[in-house]
Amino acid sequence: MIKNAYTREKLAFSILFLSTLVVVLPVILILIYIIYQGWHAISWDFLTQMPKRGMREGGIFPAIVGTLWLVLGTLIFALPLGVLSAIYLSEYAKDNFLTRAVKLAIINLAGVPSVVYGLFGLGIFVIFLKFGASILAGSLTLAIMVLPIIITTTREALDSVPQSFRQVSLSLGVSKWETIRRVVLPHALPGILTGMILAVSRAAGETAPILFTVAAFYLPRLPKSIFDQAMALPYHLYVISTQVPNIKLEIRYGTALVLLMIVLSLNLVAILVRAQFRKKRKW
Amino acid sequence: MVSPIKVQSKDLSVRYGSVEALKSISLDVYANEILSIIGPANSGKSTFLRCLNRFNDNQPNFSFKGLLTIDGQNIYADGNVEMLRKRVGMVFALPIVLPMTVFENVAYGLRRHGMKDKTQMESIVERSLKAAYLWDEVKDRLQEHAMKLSGGQQQRLCLARTLAVDPEIILYDEPCSGLDPISTAKIEEAMLRFKQNYTQILVTNNTKQAARVGDRTAFFLMGQLIEIGETKKLFTSPVDRRTDDYISGRFG
Numbered sequence: 209m210i211k212n213a214y215t216r217e218k219l220a221f222s223i224l225f226l227s228t229l230v231v232v233l234p235v236i237l238i239l240i241y242i243i244y245q246g247w248h249a250i251s252w253d254f255l256t257q258m259p260k261r262g263m264r265e266g267g268i269f270p271a272i273v274g275t276l277w278l279v280l281g282t283l284i285f286a287l288p289l290g291v292l293s294a295i296y297l298s299e300y301a302k303d304n305f306l307t308r309a310v311k312l313a314i315i316n317l318a319g320v321p322s323v324v325y326g327l328f329g330l331g332i333f334v335i336f337l338k339f340g341a342s343i344l345a346g347s348l349t350l351a352i353m354v355l356p357i358i359i360t361t362t363r364e365a366l367d368s369v370p371q372s373f374r375q376v377s378l379s380l381g382v383s384k385w386e387t388i389r390r391v392v393l394p395h396a397l398p399g400i401l402t403g404m405i406l407a408v409s410r411a412a413g414e415t416a417p418i419l420f421t422v423a424a425f426y427l428p429r430l431p432k433s434i435f436d437q438a439m440a441l442p443y444h445l446y447v448i449s450t451q452v453p454n455i456k457l458e459i460r461y462g463t464a465l466v467l468l469m470i471v472l473s474l475n476l477v478a479i480l481v482r483a484q485f486r487k488k489r490k491w
Numbered sequence: 492m493v494s495p496i497k498v499q500s501k502d503l504s505v506r507y508g509s510v511e512a513l514k515s516i517s518l519d520v521y522a523n524e525i526l527s528i529i530g531p532a533n534s535g536k537s538t539f540l541r542c543l544n545r546f547n548d549n550q551p552n553f554s555f556k557g558l559l560t561i562d563g564q565n566i567y568a569d570g571n572v573e574m575l576r577k578r579v580g581m582v583f584a585l586p587i588v589l590p591m592t593v594f595e596n597v598a599y600g601l602r603r604h605g606m607k608d609k610t611q612m613e614s615i616v617e618r619s620l621k622a623a624y625l626w627d628e629v630k631d632r633l634q635e636h637a638m639k640l641s642g643g644q645q646q647r648l649c650l651a652r653t654l655a656v657d658p659e660i661i662l663y664d665e666p667c668s669g670l671d672p673i674s675t676a677k678i679e680e681a682m683l684r685f686k687q688n689y690t691q692i693l694v695t696n697n698t699k700q701a702a703r704v705g706d707r708t709a710f711f712l713m714g715q716l717i718e719i720g721e722t723k724k725l726f727t728s729p730v731d732r733r734t735d736d737y738i739s740g741r742f743g
Contacts, residue, residue, distance in 0.1 A: 303551070370587075372583070372585070372587040373587065373589060373590070375546075375583065375587070376583070376587050376589060376649070376652075377589070377599070377603075378546075378576065379544060379546070379576055379580065379581040379583075379653075380576065380577070380580070380599065380600035380603070380652070380653070380656050381572075381573045381574065381575070381576035381577030381578075381600070381603075381604065381656060382573070382599075382600065382603040382604075383573050383603075386603050390599075390603065391589060391590075394590075395590060
């Protein structure tokens with residue numbers, strides 16, 4: 209019997225370990241492959257020059273700038289709106305049928321295919337509100353796409369703050385909003401930043417939502433205003449991989465590598481900020 | 492030696508939906524006394540306590556009948572719960588320190604109520620910590636995180652935090668249930684000293700504690716007030732048989 213339990217323990221461990229390995233291995237392989245194929249293309253010129261000769265030569269500077277603009281614009285719209293509505297839903301809204309329906313709807317919105325957001329953005333921002341294909345329209349579309357992520361993670365972060373902290377603060381005669389601001393939010397901040405990290409990755413990497421709303425096929429100059437079209441890395445990658453013949457493989461992988469590095473370094477910044485906040489909490 | 496009535500409850504009934512938590516409670520609490528409330532689980536003693544700082548307001552399906560006054564004023568007539576809770580402080584069962592330094596824990600309420608003067612704040616923090624018998628242990632650790640204190644120290648920190656906003660009434664919801672005997676003794680000592688300045692109501696599962704610190708004791712059972720009287724009298728010659736059964740440990 210004991211031997212049986214021992215072998216079963218071994219078996220369980222092996223299965224769990226193997227599953228993890230199967231999950232992690234492809235990610236590492238993809239990373240290695242992209243770095244291996246792409247790092248030859250990376251040079252100062254590649255990062256800072258305009259594309260030339262139908263994108264077959266030159267750099268990807270406008271696409272990098274475009275992606276950074278879009279990420280920034282997305283956060284400007286989505287972060288305050290998402291965090292504030294999450295606070296309302298978690299802390300203020302009464303637990304009734306309507307609230308539960310809204311919460312469920314938000315969770316489900318996270319699963320809507322991104323091309324649907326793209327079409328929605330085209331209809332509302334580009335055509336109806338007459339923003340045209342522009343950084344503004346693209347940012348708003350991406351913002352709507354990442355809102356469910358921000359709201360859901362913020363709500364989880366708020367819910368993880370012990371109820372007793374709120375009770376103590378209220379029992380001292382502190383108002384609800386002050387309690388949220390001084391006790392709940394500081395404690396939930398690392399979790400909210402996690403939501404922001406996810407939102408940034410999503411906004412930087414998606415192609416479909418920007419396809420109709422902002423992305424330019426070939427625009428060898430920088431955007432002049434938020435009403436200007438812009439190139440963006442994921443769409444540029446799609447274009448040079450499928451739409452333009454005779455492009456050197458290393459340019460494609462180089463572009464993929466740059467996109468990957470931008471997403472990772474944006475994440476890294478947020479992770480460092482989060483670690484800083486956690487440290488300040490000194491449990 | 493008759494003290495004025497500080498808190499008065501008249502026919503107070505509380506329901507949570509279909510559950511009747513309190514049935515027509517009428518009792519007075521005199522200024523500067525310690526009233527102990529004892530009773531088994533679900534007897535309504537915590538519900539009663541939480542009516543006094545309107546902590547039940549947000550409970551789902553909470554409904555309320557009767558009259559509850561402090562200094563003759565109906566506390567449910569006025570919408571300003573913040574003002575009420577400033578006057579009626581509460582110490583919880585478990586020590587709940589806020590995730591900040593020792594100093595900031597005590598200063599928290601002061602800051603939120605708009606105090607800016609640093610010297611004044613420091614003197615109130617010191618006075619509150621001294622009153623809670625904690626100053627000597629933490630005076631060199633004020634900038635440490637409050638989580639690093641021991642459980643008993645944390646509960647006294649909570650007491651100091653409540654004192655800092657200068658309440659008139661202090662409610663204790665089983666304040667020593669998680670503490671060792673020495674920490675319990677320190678809290679009780681502080682409570683007895685506070686009688687000069689505060690009216691105190693202590694809900695406790697520990698009948699011995701009720702007997703040690705209470706001037707008067709009330710016995711709650713299934714949402715009803717069975718008996719209230721001088722602590723000594725209630726513990727030696729209770730009028731109701733159920734009170735006798737409970738304090739002598741035959742049930743509950």
